Amino acid sequence: MKNRKIKLxxxxxxxxxGLAAIAGQAIADDDGxxxxxxxxxxxxxxxDDRGYNNGDxxxxxxxxxxxxxxxxxxxxxATVAGVLxxxxxxxxxxxxxxxxxxxxxxxxxxAGLEDHFGxxxxxxxxxxxxxxxYLIVNSADYSNYKASIKISSSLGGSSPVRITETPYFVxxxxxxPVRMWKNNPKVKSLSYCDRCHTNAKAGSFNEHDVKIxxxxxxxx
Amino acid sequence: MKKxxxxxxxxxxxxxxxxxxxxxxDLLSRYKAKGAKNFSAENGQAMWVxxxxxxxxxxxxxxxxxxxxxxxxxxxxQKTGEVIEPLAxxxxxxxxxxxxxxEKWFKRNCKWTLGRECTNQEKGDFLxxxxxx
Numbered sequence: 429m430k431n432r433k434i435k436l437x438x439x440x441x442x443x444x445x446g447l448a449a450i451a452g453q454a455i456a457d458d459d460g461x462x463x464x465x466x467x468x469x470x471x472x473x474x475x476d477d478r479g480y481n482n483g484d485x486x487x488x489x490x491x492x493x494x495x496x497x498x499x500x501x502x503x504x505x506a507t508v509a510g511v512l513x514x515x516x517x518x519x520x521x522x523x524x525x526x527x528x529x530x531x532x533x534x535x536x537x538x539a540g541l542e543d544h545f546g547x548x549x550x551x552x553x554x555x556x557x558x559x560x561x562y563l564i565v566n567s568a569d570y571s572n573y574k575a576s577i578k579i580s581s582s583l584g585g586s587s588p589v590r591i592t593e594t595p596y597f598v599x600x601x602x603x604x605p606v607r608m609w610k611n612n613p614k615v616k617s618l619s620y621c622d623r624c625h626t627n628a629k630a631g632s633f634n635e636h637d638v639k640i641x642x643x644x645x646x647x648x
Numbered sequence: 649m650k651k652x653x654x655x656x657x658x659x660x661x662x663x664x665x666x667x668x669x670x671x672x673x674d675l676l677s678r679y680k681a682k683g684a685k686n687f688s689a690e691n692g693q694a695m696w697v698x699x700x701x702x703x704x705x706x707x708x709x710x711x712x713x714x715x716x717x718x719x720x721x722x723x724x725x726q727k728t729g730e731v732i733e734p735l736a737x738x739x740x741x742x743x744x745x746x747x748x749x750x751e752k753w754f755k756r757n758c759k760w761t762l763g764r765e766c767t768n769q770e771k772g773d774f775l776x777x778x779x780x781x
Binding site for chain 2: 546
């Protein structure tokens with residue numbers, strides 16, 4: 429009888445340890461990503477169910493990525509839903525929304541991970557394949573979001589591997605003086621979207637949400 | 649009762665795939681199975697602090713370029729400034745508990761720093777050295 433009791437309590441302990449491990453992981457997974465805009469899952473683009481609506485504002489202000497608001501009135505680009513993409517790519521740099529480049533650009537980037545802008549970012553093959561697929565399916569080619577459409581139509585068949593080299597991006601950033609970014613040690617490069625775009629992670633690049641480190645709000 | 653044992657085993661197994669304390673031991677025996685001899689933390693340390701010249705850029709690279717001298721404090725990506733959590737398991741216990749993660753970064757960082765992949769012997773030496781930090 430006593431033996432049985434010990435066995436039972438050991439079992440209980442083991443269960444608790446197991447559960448704690450899972451809970452710990454769940455919390456760890458969420459770290460830093462919780463920006464209040466929920467609604468991700470699998471490969472789908474969840475632009476519509478985030479309970480996040482700044483569409484009208486965008487129309488009025490004519491957002492950083494243009495304000496025509498032709499099709500969708502929420503974020504400028506669909507938020508990142510890919511769990512593996514966010515984990516593998518977003519652990520080193522801003523998880524650029526797939527809708528910021530056409531699929532041919534993503535394919536080029538993912539085929540050259542051995543020299544990924546000067547870094548080696550090689551992935552195990554199965555992860556490389558899965559992330560490439562995610563990026564293609566959610567690329568600007570298949571997105572109705574404003575920024576995606578504008579970037580796509582600005583390309584004219586070119587396949588840039590840098591978002592900062594797309595003509596639309598260049599046009600939108602050309603009036604920012606270099607002292608505010610290139611020569612600003614807190615920014616350094618336009619590649620770090622979220623250093624200035626405070627809602628970048630939510631796919632919103634509205635110029636009214638821009639806050640340049642060391643300079644404050646951007647007002648043109 | 650049997651059901652409970654199965655459930656408990658399941659949860660323990662699940663917990664272990666997420667943070668597996670025996671990851672280093674498993675990797676070391678895997679490297680040995682592929683021909684590596686006894687591992688040496690001293691060799692690992694020597695390779696860790698050594699500098700290597702990058703053929704393409706002429707830049708001098710070392711593990712410490714990003715991980716810095718003190719492994720118990722945070723490192724920093726040499727270009728982006730992205731924070732790298734401490735490598736020392738004594739202050740960061742999740743380090744060296746995920747075999748896939750370890751192998752991924754060995755591949756990337758050996759190629760970037762040394763200009764080639766590390767051998768099984770070298771990886772084992774590194775692990776032995778790092779595990780003690």
